[in-house]
Amino acid sequence: MNRSDGTDRALVVGRKPLTEFVVEALVSVGADKADAMLTADVLIAADLAGVDSHGVARLRRYVEGLRNGTINGAARPRVVQETGGVSVVDADNGLGQPALCFALDLAVERAGEHGVAAVAVRRSNHIGIAGWYTERAARAGAFALVTTNATPQVAPTGAAEPMFGTDPVSYALPTTGEPLVYDAATSIVPRGKLERLEREGRPMLAGWAVGPDGATSTDIPRVVAGLKAREGYALLPVGGLGEEHGGHKGSGIGLLAELLCGPLTGASWSRHTYGPQGADLGQFVLCLDLAALGDAGHIARAVTAMTDEIRAARPADADVPVRLPGERRHRSSRERSAHGIPLLPPVVRDLGKIAELIGIKPLGARDGRP
Incomplete structure (x- = not known):
């Protein structure tokens, strides 16, 4: 493989060398090898799925957290x-990632015993994409729902400051083909999408975020910096500002995630996470054994028949097919597994800085074998 720091250009890299880089980086700053491998798997699954905001672009937060204790x-x-x-x-x-995977596997096991199981996680950290975990359960033959809280970035309806995290909610269940997987933030957009748009030089839309004065802001660098510094900038819940387009409904779903991952779990809710001693994030897993409802194979076939019928609905735009949750991610995963994962120059530069900081070899150019 031809080595290059790739700092001035996009880099297409195979899954194997990218995994090796992430694992080495995490182990170098104190992570257990098995935990590092699992964390790398979740991060790179996001990059494969095209969810670049939650892939290796997030590596720095883990490296810095491990280094500073x-x-x-x-x-x-x-x-x-x-x-x-x-x-x-x-x-x-x-x-x-290892904590929630432990909880997810426990929930699948306990659901097999009881029909349904719930697992609450406290004193945790950032988990990556929630859909990785629910898909894992679906591939084991179960229905699962997962949610997590996060640093406060979302203003509930009527509030003039961020109180909730972007708090993704994911669910998945088996079909006769790829699992049906839904995974989305309860904010109108996650901060990671703004960071990705900034890296790509693309604009954000009005109505996604507000400044300290409560007015809509479309200045991505200012919004992102303001969110990180907790300067009063806030993302809006699904539905946007106020109640006219249903912002109160998105706010209510965000509150549900906060309740499940905060008071009900024994963790901090988002406004009180990320203190000097760590994150104290909470996660919540609900798992249902399909066999407790009847014949699991029949249920999977019924879900498949339902989704096939939805896809066959008359489209509003003849050039835009009806799409179900997870389909775009599965398609991206197949393409990127075959042809490599594209990393934008800012991500490549950051990975290069991480390598220099901790004294490991930088990520090299793709050798032609994804």
Whole structure:
């Protein structure tokens, strides 16, 4: 493979070398090897799926957290309470990916025993894309719903300051083909999308975010910087500002995520996360064993028949087909698995800086084998 830091150009890289780079970076700053491999899998799954805002562009936050001790590289999630099909997991302030994977697998197992199971996670960190976990459950034959809270960035309807996180909600269930996977933030856009638009030199739309004065702002650098610095800038919930287009409904779904991941879980809700000792994020998993409802194969076939019928609906625009959740991500994953993952120059530069900071080899150019 021809080595280059690629700082002035886009880089197309295969999954294998990108995985090796991420794992080496995390292990170099104190992560357990197995946890590093799982975290790399989740990050790169996002890049493969075209969700670049939650892929290796997020690596720096993990590297810095492990280096400065706000993320525990030796953490071991453990069950601290269990009653029937309900379990509570303490993530030990470790990487969020291994903690939530532990909780998800536990929920699938317990749902097999009880028909339904819920697992709450406290003292956790950023988990990457929520759809990775629900798809994992669906491939195991179960229905799953996952949500997490996050740093406060969203102004609830009527508020003039951010209180909620972007709090994604994901669900997935089996079909006779690829699982049906929904994964979306409860804000009108996540901050990561603004960061991606800025990297690509594309504009944001009015009505996505507001400044400290409550007025719409479309200045991406100012909005992103203001969100990070907690200077009163805020994203808006699904539906946008006020109630005219249903912003109060998106705000209510965001509140649900905050309740499930905060007070009900024993973690901090978004306005109180990310203190000097770590994140204390909360996550919540609900899992349903399809066999508890009847014949699991029949249910999967019924879901497939339903989704086929939806796809066959008369389109509003003849040039834009009806699309179901997850289809674009599955298509991107197939294409990028075959041809490589494109990384934009700002991401390549940041990965180069990470490599220099921790003393590992920089990510090289693609060698032609994805």
